[in-house]
Amino acid sequence: MCNISRLTLVLVNQPVVRRPCVLIRKPSDIRPSEITSQQNYVNRRDFMRAGAVIGGSLIGASALGAIIPDARRAKLGDVGRSAFSTDEAPNSYEDITTYNNYYEFGTGKADPFENAQDFEPRPWSITVEGEAERTGTFDFDAFIKPFDLEERIYRMRCVEAWSMVIPWVGISLAEVVKHFQPTSKAKYLAFETLNDASRMPGIRRRSLDWPYREGLTIKEATNPLAILAVGLYGEVLPNQNGAPIRLVVPWKYGFKGIKGIVGMRFTERRPETSWNMAQAREYGFYANVNPEVDHPRWSQARERRIGSGLFSSKQPTLMFNGYGDEVAHLYKGLDLRRNF
Amino acid sequence: MNTLEQVRRIWKPLVFLICLVPALLVATDAFGLTGRLGANPVEEIQDRFGIWALRFIMVTLAVTPLRRLTGWNWLARFRRMLGLFTFFYVLMHFLTWLILDQGVLLSAILEDLTERPFITIGFAALVLLTALAATSTDGMRRRLGRRWQTLHNTTYLIGMLGVWHYWWQVKKDFTEPLIYAVILTVLLGARVGWQWQRRRLRLRRRRI
Numbered sequence: 001m002c003n004i005s006r007l008t009l010v011l012v013n014q015p016v017v018r019r020p021c022v023l024i025r026k027p028s029d030i031r032p033s034e035i036t037s038q039q040n041y042v043n044r045r046d047f048m049r050a051g052a053v054i055g056g057s058l059i060g061a062s063a064l065g066a067i068i069p070d071a072r073r074a075k076l077g078d079v080g081r082s083a084f085s086t087d088e089a090p091n092s093y094e095d096i097t098t099y100n101n102y103y104e105f106g107t108g109k110a111d112p113f114e115n116a117q118d119f120e121p122r123p124w125s126i127t128v129e130g131e132a133e134r135t136g137t138f139d140f141d142a143f144i145k146p147f148d149l150e151e152r153i154y155r156m157r158c159v160e161a162w163s164m165v166i167p168w169v170g171i172s173l174a175e176v177v178k179h180f181q182p183t184s185k186a187k188y189l190a191f192e193t194l195n196d197a198s199r200m201p202g203i204r205r206r207s208l209d210w211p212y213r214e215g216l217t218i219k220e221a222t223n224p225l226a227i228l229a230v231g232l233y234g235e236v237l238p239n240q241n242g243a244p245i246r247l248v249v250p251w252k253y254g255f256k257g258i259k260g261i262v263g264m265r266f267t268e269r270r271p272e273t274s275w276n277m278a279q280a281r282e283y284g285f286y287a288n289v290n291p292e293v294d295h296p297r298w299s300q301a302r303e304r305r306i307g308s309g310l311f312s313s314k315q316p317t318l319m320f321n322g323y324g325d326e327v328a329h330l331y332k333g334l335d336l337r338r339n340f
Numbered sequence: 341m342n343t344l345e346q347v348r349r350i351w352k353p354l355v356f357l358i359c360l361v362p363a364l365l366v367a368t369d370a371f372g373l374t375g376r377l378g379a380n381p382v383e384e385i386q387d388r389f390g391i392w393a394l395r396f397i398m399v400t401l402a403v404t405p406l407r408r409l410t411g412w413n414w415l416a417r418f419r420r421m422l423g424l425f426t427f428f429y430v431l432m433h434f435l436t437w438l439i440l441d442q443g444v445l446l447s448a449i450l451e452d453l454t455e456r457p458f459i460t461i462g463f464a465a466l467v468l469l470t471a472l473a474a475t476s477t478d479g480m481r482r483r484l485g486r487r488w489q490t491l492h493n494t495t496y497l498i499g500m501l502g503v504w505h506y507w508w509q510v511k512k513d514f515t516e517p518l519i520y521a522v523i524l525t526v527l528l529g530a531r532v533g534w535q536w537q538r539r540r541l542r543l544r545r546r547r548i
Binding site: 091094095098099103107109110160162205207208278279294297298299301302304306307310311313314 | 370378379380381382383385440441442443445448451452455456457458508509511512513515
C-alpha cells in the first residue's frame with residue numbers, strides 16, 4: 001500500500017513537459033527494508049511478544065513457545081542455555097557462514113554463501129508422516145511453537161577432516177519426537193530437504209540424487225544431544241546453514257546434519273540416506289565420528305580446526321567427536337568398523 | 341629487432357611474470373591485500389597450486405599442437421618455461437600438503453603416501469616431473485640425445501596421473517576433473533592422429 005501511494009504521488013506531480021526524472025522508482029525498486037527497517041521489524045515482534053507475555057502471564061510464560069522471526073539476522077528471544085554446550089571458543093560468524101557443504105546451492109565451499117542469499121525460507125511447511133499418532137503438514141511457525149529454544153555450542157566434525165565449534169540455537173529433537181507420538185513400529189526417523197530447482201540452483205546439477213535424505217534410529221533421535229537448529233549466534237539461522245530448520249547431531253559427521261528440512265517420516269525400516277546412496281563404500285548410515293575407521297580416501301585420525309591459522313597443526317579427532325559419554329551406549333555390541 | 345630477439349628480450353620475460361601471477365596472488369591473498377583465502381586457508385592454497393599445476397601442464401602440452409596448426413614456430417621457445425612452471429606449481433602443491441597440511445608429521449605422511457591411492461598417484465607424477473625438470477637444460481638434452489625425447493614424452497603420462505589424482509580426490513561433482521580429462525584427451529588425440537597420418541603418408545610414398 002505504502003509503495004503504491006508513494007508512486008502515485010510522484011506520478012500526480014509529474015509536469016507535462018517530458019524530462020528525465022531520475023527520482024522515480026518503480027515499486028519493485030523499493031525494498032521492504034527501506035520502509036520498515038530490520039530494527040523496527042524486530043521491535044514490532046518484540047512488542048507483540050511483550051504483549052503476548054503480559055496477556056499470557058496467567059497461563060504461564062512457557063505457553064508462548066518458540067517464535068522465529070522471518071527476517072535475516074533477527075535476534076531470537078528466550079534462548080535458554082544448555083549443559084551440553086562446550087566451553088571451546090566458537091568459530092567466527094564469517095567462518096561458519098562462508099564455508100559450507102550444501103550441494104543444493106552448489107558443490108563449492110563458498111557456493112552456499114553466494115547462491116543462497118536470495119533464498120526465501122518462508123512460507124515453509126514440514127510434513128510429518130509414517131508410524132506416528134500425530135501426522136500432517138504443519139506451517140513452520142506452528143511446528144516450532146510448542147518447543148523451547150536452547151543454545152547448544154557444539155563441535156562439528158566434517159567427514160572431510162575439518163571441524164568447527166558452532167553456537168547453534170535449536171529445539172530438542174527428543175521433544176519433537178515425543179510430540180508426534182511415534183508408534184511402537186517406529187524404529188527410524190527419516191528426514192528430507194526441500195527439492196526445488198527454481199530456488200536452489202545446485203539441484204539443476206545431478207551431483208546427488210535429490211531430494212537430500214538423512215535418517216537416524218529412534219534411539220539416536222531421542223538422544224538429548226540431537227537438536228533441530230533454527231538459529232546461529234543467537235540469531236535466525238542463515239540460509240546457507242540450512243534455514244529455516246536443520247538437524248544437528250554432533251557425534252556424527254556433518255553430512256548427517258540435513259538442512260532445509262521439509263519432511264519427517266517415522267519408519268519401521270532403515271531409510272535411504274543420500275551419501276550412502278551415492279557411495280555406499282565411503283559413507284555409511286551411522287557416520288559416527290571415529291578416528292579409527294578411515295574414509296577409503298583419507299585418514300580420519302586428525303582434523304583441521306577451521307580458524308586455527310595457517311601454521312597450526314591438525315588436532316587428534318576424538319571418538320564420537322568427544323561426545324562418547326552421551327552416546328557410546330547407543331552402539332553397544334555394534335561393530336563400528338563394519339557399521340561405519 | 342628480429343622476431344627471435346623479440347621473443348627473448350620482451351615476450352619471454354613477460355610470459356614469465358604472467359606465469360608467476362597465480363603464485364603471487366596466493367601470497368597477497370594470504371595478507372588480505374588482493375582477496376582472501378577463506379575459512380580454510382591451507383586447503384585453499386593447496387587447491388589453488390594444484391589446479392594451476394593442471395592448467396600449466398595442459399598449456400605446456402598445447403604448445404606443439406598449436407604450433408602445428410598455426411605455423412607459429414616461435415611458440416616452441418616457451419615450451420621449456422611452461423614445463424618448468426608446471427613443475428613449480430606441482431612442487432608448491434606438494435610442499436603445502438607436506439608442511440601446512442601434514443605439519444611434516446612423518447607417520448601421517450608415510451601412511452597417506454602408501455595407503456591413499458590418489459596421493460600415491462600424485463606423488464608419482466611429482467617424481468616423474470622432477471626427472472623432467474632436472475633434464476630440461478640444453479646440456480642434458482645434448483647428453484641424452486634421442487633418449488631425451490622418449491623421457492620427455494612422459495609429460496603425457498604425468499598429465500594423466502594429474503587428472504586421475506584430481507578425479508579421485510573429488511567427492512561427488514566430477515565436472516571439473518572431466519573438463520581436464522577432455523582437454524588432455526583432445527591434446528593426446530591430436531598427437532596420435534598426426535602420427536597415424538604421417539605413417540600413412542610414408543607408406544603411400546613408398547608405394548609410389
